[in-house]
Amino acid sequence: MSNILVVDDEAIIAMQLEERLNAMGYTVAGIAASGEDAIEKARELNPDLVLMDIVMPGRLNGIDAAKTIADEMNIPVVFVTSFADDATIAKAKLVGPYGYIVKPFNELEIKAGIEVALFRKSSEQELRKATAVPGKGHIRKEGMEMGAEYLDLPEIKTLLLRDIFTDIFLFLYADPAIREPIFKFAIEAGLKRGGRNFFAYHHSVLQKYFLKEIQNGDLYMKRVKKGEAFLLPKILERCSASLPRDSSNGSLQVLLDFSDTDEFSDILAIKDLILKQKSQGAPVSGIIALDMADIDHHKIKQISEGMGKIIISTGKDTTLSFAHQSFPTESVAVVPQATIDDVVKKSLEPVVLSLLGKPVSGYDIVHEIHNRYHVLIPQARIYTYLYDLEKKGYLTMKTSGKSKLYSPTEAGRKYIDNRLNEFKFVFRHILGEGSVALLPPEQK
Numbered sequence: 222m223s224n225i226l227v228v229d230d231e232a233i234i235a236m237q238l239e240e241r242l243n244a245m246g247y248t249v250a251g252i253a254a255s256g257e258d259a260i261e262k263a264r265e266l267n268p269d270l271v272l273m274d275i276v277m278p279g280r281l282n283g284i285d286a287a288k289t290i291a292d293e294m295n296i297p298v299v300f301v302t303s304f305a306d307d308a309t310i311a312k313a314k315l316v317g318p319y320g321y322i323v324k325p326f327n328e329l330e331i332k333a334g335i336e337v338a339l340f341r342k343s344s345e346q347e348l349r350k351a352t353a354v355p356g357k358g359h360i361r362k363e364g365m366e367m368g369a370e371y372l373d374l375p376e377i378k379t380l381l382l383r384d385i386f387t388d389i390f391l392f393l394y395a396d397p398a399i400r401e402p403i404f405k406f407a408i409e410a411g412l413k414r415g416g417r418n419f420f421a422y423h424h425s426v427l428q429k430y431f432l433k434e435i436q437n438g439d440l441y442m443k444r445v446k447k448g449e450a451f452l453l454p455k456i457l458e459r460c461s462a463s464l465p466r467d468s469s470n471g472s473l474q475v476l477l478d479f480s481d482t483d484e485f486s487d488i489l490a491i492k493d494l495i496l497k498q499k500s501q502g503a504p505v506s507g508i509i510a511l512d513m514a515d516i517d518h519h520k521i522k523q524i525s526e527g528m529g530k531i532i533i534s535t536g537k538d539t540t541l542s543f544a545h546q547s548f549p550t551e552s553v554a555v556v557p558q559a560t561i562d563d564v565v566k567k568s569l570e571p572v573v574l575s576l577l578g579k580p581v582s583g584y585d586i587v588h589e590i591h592n593r594y595h596v597l598i599p600q601a602r603i604y605t606y607l608y609d610l611e612k613k614g615y616l617t618m619k620t621s622g623k624s625k626l627y628s629p630t631e632a633g634r635k636y637i638d639n640r641l642n643e644f645k646f647v648f649r650h651i652l653g654e655g656s657v658a659l660l661p662p663e664q665k
Contacts, residue, residue: 223339224250226268228259228286229301230277234324238272238301238331245332256281263290270319270338272331275302275309288316297342299334301326305587306599321597323587328426333398389475389495391528392510393521397480399534400510401427402592404476407508412439413578416472416504419460421445421453423480450479450487454494461503475507485520496527558595565596571644573606574637577616580626583607 225247229235232254239249250268253259255277263271271290275283287298299320300313313321319338322330394400404420405427411418412434420427420442427442434440441460445453460473475495479488492509499505511524513533525531565572572594576586583604590598607627610616615633618625629637 223269223335224248224266225335226250226253226259226262226266226271228253228256228271228277228283229274230254231274234274241328241331245328247335255279256283256286259283259286260289263294263296267294268296270335270342271296271298272301272335273298275300275304275313284312284316287313287318291316297338299338301331305597306601310597310599323591323597323600325584329398329401336396336398388506388530389499389528390508391525391531392508392534393513393532394510394534395513396534397512400478400480401425404478404508404510405430406593407474407476408440411474411476414472414474416474417441417460418474418476419443419456420476420478421456422478423447425478445479447483450484450491453477453487453491457491457494457498461498461505472504472506475505476510477508478510480512485516485523489523492524493527561594562596565590565594566598568644569598569602570606571641573603574641577627577629577633577637580619580621580628582624582626584624 225242227235227238227242227249229238229252235252235254239252242249250266251262253262256279259271259273260281271287273283273287277283281289283300283302287300290296290298297319298316299322300318301322301324302309303324305321305323310321319341320334322334392403404422404425408418408420408427408431412431418434418440420440421444422442423445425442425444428435431440431442435442443453443456457475460475477491488509488511495505495507495509509524509528513521516524572590573586576589581589583600586603586607587598587600590596607616607618610633611618611627615630615636616627617630618627620626
């Protein structure tokens with residue numbers, strides 16, 4: 222497993238990072254508390270990757286140290302910092318980091334950041350070998366000589382998905398790190414819609430986010446250990462049998478993540494049971510997810526049979542985004558991540574308004590935008606907008622621990638609905654009247 226150098230002047234944070242990294246299976250090569258110490262230990266230990274804080278005591282900050290480490294040792298650096306303002310990000314970008322994670326972070330963000338950085342570094346090395354001209358320290362591309370630092374990496378694409386609550390999706394993924402954010406969003410949206418929600422998993426950290434909903438019985442989560450997949454059909458049958466006959470008064474969302482594919486025959490039986498229940502009129506929707514690493518094309522064909530909608534995430538160069546507000550004119554589209562960045566940053570107001578359906582902090586909004594769209598927005602920009610809505614009487618604020626949670630007032634709910642409708646009409650006008658016919662009836 223990869224060796225990682227942790228650089229942070231706060232001993233507690235450094236120790237927490239070391240503990241989390243060890244739990245994920247990484248090896249912590251060392252810990253540094255300053256920019257100078259980071260450079261010295263990087264030379265000595267030659268780690269595979271450096272997790273670097275930005276603001277630290279001493280003559281060199283994290284950005285200065287990262288530049289030396291990247292230039293001299295060609296070691297990838299991922300920044301882990303509390304600062305996400307435009308000025309700091311602009312300075313950090315100049316040294317070509319392999320990632321930027323905002324504190325406080327969770328295990329998923331750290332693991333995803335590390336894996337993407339290591340993947341990018343590996344891709345650079347492989348591409349450099351494949352395109353190197355024998356006897357020369359440079360590469361040739363389309364007749365032009367280029368320095369190795371200007372290698373073109375695969376362009377990141379984002380798959381936009383409009384609605385996951387009307388059918389059963391088959392989700393085949395190649396990168397396990399993307400599972401948890403997707404299931405977290407699906408659970409949150411399912412709870413908001415009402416009905417019952419069932420999440421079966423082999424390994425997950427999502428329990429801590431939904432303790433209240435689990436206690437209230439709104440969400441049932443079950444860990445499926447190896448050899449226990451055969452237990453799920455009886456649970457699903459009981460869940461479906463207890464649903465009201467009138468689907469308008471109750472529905473069941475099933476989220477099944479099978480990361481252990483040794484019991485493939487049981488997984489097929491579960492899929493067939495869910496499709497049968499749906500064909501008989503049961504209001505069932507959700508996701509069946511499998512890791513593609515251990516299944517061949519024969520198994521993919523078997524699990525795909527009868528499934529109306531299939532999503533395939535091919536790896537770290539493809540991300541998935543489930544729409545919160547159904548603005549797209551198609552249910553599925555693939556666009557460059559650069560376009561997502563541009564639209565989200567320039568149309569931030571409807572994005573933020575769409576996230577104000579429950580008590581939420583500015584920090585939560587920043588992370589939700591990053592998880593959903595892979596776009597990093599300065600927290601100060603979000604709080605400025607929240608303060609303005611509060612001042613106008615559209616939001617109320619209450620303190621919960623160290624967090625400030627914002628909720629819409631009665632007038633605020635009307636304002637948010639009206640404002641989002643205004644955005645919808647503008648987007649329709651820009652896209653053309655023909656796009657209106659493609660929208661669901663409830664949005665026309």
